[in-house]
Amino acid sequence: MANNRIRMKQLHTLITYLVSGRSKRWIARSLGISPKTVDTYLGYLHSEIGSDLSELLIWDEEALFRLVKRLDSPTTHQELELLFPLYQKEFQKVSIAFT
Secondary structure: OOOOOOOHHHHHHHHHHHHOOOOHHHHHHHHOOOHHHHHHHHHHHHHHHOOOHHHHHHOOHHHHHHHHHOOOOOHHHHHHHHHHHHHHHHHHHHHHHHO
């Protein structure tokens, strides 16, 4: 997911198109998203649900949101927090140099 999550209506449409036999390239073009985004979402959905995504067609947008919310990397925030001490140390060096 290239930093931006797609809307749940788009995700539902993506699943509908896939179940109806459309190609990933066609889906990407029709939704105005990149093929890589389609691959990312489909890979995640297949890993969570399995190969048959047709059951997701009856899910509402809230249920889909809860499912893909886990797709966001939980480590991004944690990785940034781990960098704070390093940045603080570097900023202290700069502030000492300017005083």
